[in-house]
Amino acid sequence: MGDTGEIVINSIVYVHNLHYLCSMMNRNTDDSLRLPAEWEEQSGVQLTWPHGQTDWRPYLAEITETYIALARAIVQHERLLVVTPEADAVRQLLTDRLGADSLGQITIAQCDTNDTWARDHGALTLMGEGGPQLLDFRFNGWGDKFAWQYDNAITAHLCAEGLLHGQRRDYDDMVLEGGSVESDGRGTIFTTSLCLLAPHRNQPLDRAGIERQLLRRLHAHRVVWIDHGQLAGDDTDGHIDTTVRVAPGNTLLYIRCTDASDSHYADLAAMERQLQQLTTTGGAPYRLIPLPMAQPIVYDGERLPATYANFLVINGAVIYPIYAQPANDVAAREAIAAAFPGRELIGIDSRVIIRQHGSIHCLTMQYPRGVLRA
Numbered sequence: 001m002g003d004t005g006e007i008v009i010n011s012i013v014y015v016h017n018l019h020y021l022c023s024m025m026n027r028n029t030d031d032s033l034r035l036p037a038e039w040e041e042q043s044g045v046q047l048t049w050p051h052g053q054t055d056w057r058p059y060l061a062e063i064t065e066t067y068i069a070l071a072r073a074i075v076q077h078e079r080l081l082v083v084t085p086e087a088d089a090v091r092q093l094l095t096d097r098l099g100a101d102s103l104g105q106i107t108i109a110q111c112d113t114n115d116t117w118a119r120d121h122g123a124l125t126l127m128g129e130g131g132p133q134l135l136d137f138r139f140n141g142w143g144d145k146f147a148w149q150y151d152n153a154i155t156a157h158l159c160a161e162g163l164l165h166g167q168r169r170d171y172d173d174m175v176l177e178g179g180s181v182e183s184d185g186r187g188t189i190f191t192t193s194l195c196l197l198a199p200h201r202n203q204p205l206d207r208a209g210i211e212r213q214l215l216r217r218l219h220a221h222r223v224v225w226i227d228h229g230q231l232a233g234d235d236t237d238g239h240i241d242t243t244v245r246v247a248p249g250n251t252l253l254y255i256r257c258t259d260a261s262d263s264h265y266a267d268l269a270a271m272e273r274q275l276q277q278l279t280t281t282g283g284a285p286y287r288l289i290p291l292p293m294a295q296p297i298v299y300d301g302e303r304l305p306a307t308y309a310n311f312l313v314i315n316g317a318v319i320y321p322i323y324a325q326p327a328n329d330v331a332a333r334e335a336i337a338a339a340f341p342g343r344e345l346i347g348i349d350s351r352v353i354i355r356q357h358g359s360i361h362c363l364t365m366q367y368p369r370g371v372l373r374a
Contacts, residue, residue, distance in 0.1 A: 033128035033219040036368050037185030038313045039248055039340065044079030044107075044372035045314060046365045047071065048118045048154070049090050055115060055146075055356055062352045068097050070319065070363065073346045075105040077315045079372050081163065082108045083118070083154055107372070111157050112150040114141075117358060119241070120177035121151040122365030123158075125166065126219060132166030132371050134159060135217065137176035142236050143200035165371050174213060175201045179239035179362055181214070182246045187221040188281065189214055190246060194230050194238030224278060228271035229255070231305040232263065235357045242307045242359075243271065247339035249287060250280050255309050256290035264293065291335050292328040299355050306350075308332035310359035314366065317343050321350035321359045 049067060050056040056063045071094060074080045084090045087110040095103060120142070123134040136155040141148035159168040182190040196202070196210050205213070211223045229243035236242070245253045254275055257268040278286055294306035308328070311320035318340050322329040333345055350359045
């Protein structure tokens with residue numbers, strides 16, 4: 001048994017290294033650009049504000065309170081960009097609730113919107129010697145599930161208004177949502193085959209074709225594909241930011257399900273086994289930190305995708321979702337603290353957010369240092 005196991009492990013490492021060498025041949029030759037890791041210094045965070053013409057309408061007051069809590073947490077650490085078609089009303093609301101002094105940390109952009117998921121319609125920012133590049137990929141409502149035309153135009157509008165510093169790259173020929181990719185800041189991109197190969201995204205491109213596009217456009221040298229982990233109620237077809245997150249020191253946080261009766265158990269166990277087999281570009285295993293699986297939350301007869309992986313890293317802090325499950329909320333906090341030592345941990349009740357099948361990371365998009373103008 002021991003000899004066989006060693007052969008299997010060595011084979012995995014060999015295939016991984018062969019894949020790495022092949023990807024190096026496909027990568028973009030400009031080494032000065034890279035997709036920063038989320039924990040690197042930021043200039044600010046974008047929130048696209050809810051309003052009565054979004055799917056939040058039935059519980060608009062409740063989700064607005066959640067947004068105010070998010071805004072309050074963000075402005076304590078960095079700048080906030082609010083995108084809304086109701087600029088005057090939102091400005092007054094933030095003045096009343098956060099105080100006039102906080103408005104110095106907030107930029108409000110008037111812009112038509114379909115919905116509020118800034119992670120997926122916001123720009124992915126490359127940093128390099130020539131300054132920021134704002135990659136404006138097509139957002140199509142997660143495969144034409146929902147209206148998306150206004151949201152797909154937000155980044156172009158922000159750049160035209162001079163609110164974002166950097167060169168906008170029009171990538172409307174490719175669908176790529178921010179929640180579908182994770183970067184270690186050193187050229188490795190993590191993603192899921194569940195999402196990127198889902199219908200109505202980038203057909204007829206296959207996995208190899210999509211990988212070539214990711215390597216070229218994100219200036220990456222390696223793509224790591226995760227093949228398991230879709231949560232019940234998830235509209236995104238399995239975004240990686242709902243199940244696996246990257247942290248400093250070659251660390252991966254991931255959702256672990258320990259309840260064999262849960263419908264997610266087998267799939268998440270398969271995901272854990274896949275993560276255990278991954279190695280860094282240097283051939284070392286990743287440091288793995290499990291996050292708890294939230295107890296099922298059902299709304300209007302549907303199980304919602306409650307996940308502790310959907311946290312946001314900002315300057316000096318991590319804003320993470322909580323679900324009024326004391327034991328799980330504490331366990332998630334401890335796991336995130338172990339991955340991001342020294343940062344303030346801010347838990348925000350996300351039970352209303354998940355009614356629309358996302359959580360904190362889905363609602364936000366961070367911009368690296370020098371991008372968001374004061």
